[in-house]
Amino acid sequence: MPQKQNYLLVAVLAWAIIATTLASYLYLENNRLSREISYLGGRVVIVNVGIDYGNGTIAWFNSTALPRGSTALTALVSVAQVEYKLGSWGAYVTSVNSVQEKIISKNEGYSWMWYRYDQAKKALVLGEVAADKYKLASGETIVWRYEHWKF
Known part of the structure; x- marks a missing residue:
């Protein structure tokens, strides 16, 4: 039973790391695109x-x-x-x-x-x-x- 809990814990931890990485990437990409549109200065x-x-x-x-x-x-x-x-x-x-x-x-x-x-x-x-x-x-x-x- 403890081994199943360890696998579950590792799976949840992996999911948390992947989700956080993806969210960070999307946040940074959104900021980059916002700056790019602002840089275009109304063009x-x-x-x-x-x-x-x-x-x-x-x-x-x-x-x-x-x-x-x-x-x-x-x-x-x-x-x-x-x-x-x-x-x-x-x-x-x-x-x-x-x-x-x-x-x-x-x-x-x-x-x-x-x-x-x-x-x-x-x-x-x-x-x-x-x-x-x-x-x-x-x-x-x-x-x-x-x-x-x-x-």
């Missing part, structure tokens, strides 16, 4: 990006680091495969991760729309401009939604 923005596929599936890419000056389109392109068209009005997204825009008629279809979280309203609001025209600030949350529309 990056950290944003949250959501992709709502319209079928109940939402993929989140929180704490996405992007260069300062990035747009809502830049954020989407950084986390997904995107197809879009450029026009005089700006970029128009036609596909995200192979989910294509679908035009049923001139009055109905499914398209990709982008929203930003408005802190004052505590709600998502439709993007006011084309996605390639909206510059992101650190801490923002944007969501791309595949939506049905009908006139």
Whole structure:
């Protein structure tokens, strides 16, 4: 019986050493990354990006680091495969991760729309401009939604 207790004691001690070492490593790595982001001196923005596929599936890419000056389109392109068209009005997204825009008629279809979280309203609001025209600030949350529309 005492030998089993010794094995158990050694196992618990080994677990404690491994857990402490791992926790220390993660703490130091977190500090290093925090210093690196601070060192960049505002040359990056950290944003949250959501992709709502319209079928109940939402993929989140929180704490996405992007260069300062990035747009809502830049954020989407950084986390997904995107197809879009450029026009005089700006970029128009036609596909995200192979989910294509679908035009049923001139009055109905499914398209990709982008929203930003408005802190004052505590709600998502439709993007006011084309996605390639909206510059992101650190801490923002944007969501791309595949939506049905009908006139």
